Amino acid sequence: MENINIDNIFNSSKIISSKTEKLNLYKWLISKGGNILEIKLIFQSLIDGDSYETFIEKCGDKGPTLSIIRTIDNKRFGGFSKAQWTDKKGKINIKDESAFVYSLDKLEKYDVLKPDIAIACFPDDYLLMYGNGFNRYGLRIFSGFLDKKNYENFNNKSYNTPNEYCLSGRNDFYVKELEIFQIIFK
Numbered sequence: 001m002e003n004i005n006i007d008n009i010f011n012s013s014k015i016i017s018s019k020t021e022k023l024n025l026y027k028w029l030i031s032k033g034g035n036i037l038e039i040k041l042i043f044q045s046l047i048d049g050d051s052y053e054t055f056i057e058k059c060g061d062k063g064p065t066l067s068i069i070r071t072i073d074n075k076r077f078g079g080f081s082k083a084q085w086t087d088k089k090g091k092i093n094i095k096d097e098s099a100f101v102y103s104l105d106k107l108e109k110y111d112v113l114k115p116d117i118a119i120a121c122f123p124d125d126y127l128l129m130y131g132n133g134f135n136r137y138g139l140r141i142f143s144g145f146l147d148k149k150n151y152e153n154f155n156n157k158s159y160n161t162p163n164e165y166c167l168s169g170r171n172d173f174y175v176k177e178l179e180i181f182q183i184i185f186k
Contacts (some may be wrong), residue, residue: 004036012041013179015070021104025066028109032098033064033082034186036111040154043180045146051176055127056087059180067128068104069141070177076104077167079130079139080183081119091119093132101139102132103167108159110166114158127178131158139167 006023010016030036030181042065043058059065063085067078079136092097096118112118112131120132131138131154138158138168140151149172154161165171 001133007055009039012044013068013181014044014046015068015076015177015179016104020040020107023106024107024109025102028100028102029066029080030182031041032080033183036183038182038184039066041168041179041181042182043178045175045178050127050144050146050175052124052127055143055163056085058121059182060087061085063132064098064183064185066140066183067180067183068127068179069175072176073169074176075168075173077102078104079119079128079132079164082120085119085128086121087123088121093117093121094121098170099130099159101161101167104108106166110159112158112163113160114156117158131156141175141178145178149173150175168169 008020011111016068061084064082066080070076079101081096081099083094095116098113099112101117112139117132128141142148152168153164
């Protein structure tokens, strides 16, 4: 790891609360993509809202990205993918061998086990989906997520999570905040 001032990264985040969390996220990111040139906040629900259109405008085709979620129960977690979020019509599974989901509260990272379904794009329905499966769904954040239940269930074993609800602690949850950072690797 090159010399980096951890105090100077993720400063625009309203969700990350400690230097230890910043350091862990940084280490996880460089383990997937090498040296980082820039970490840039591109979407913040407190400012940008929760619509699909705004998400695609700000985050579409801007991978790699790191998502950070805070629930109304103050659980904090998210995911990373080098793949692009896309606005193509139809349900699209996207392959990414570098993807992971993580818990900030536990400081644990869970790597993708099924790279062919690392993330999915379901235009107009979901903003973020990590680990799509037909009968189990991984992590799903809906368009309009501030007023809807969102879901977690890793029964499909798409990531190496220890149980179905290791991020939010439950099957359904409400999002309080969502931030998306673009990660630019050297």
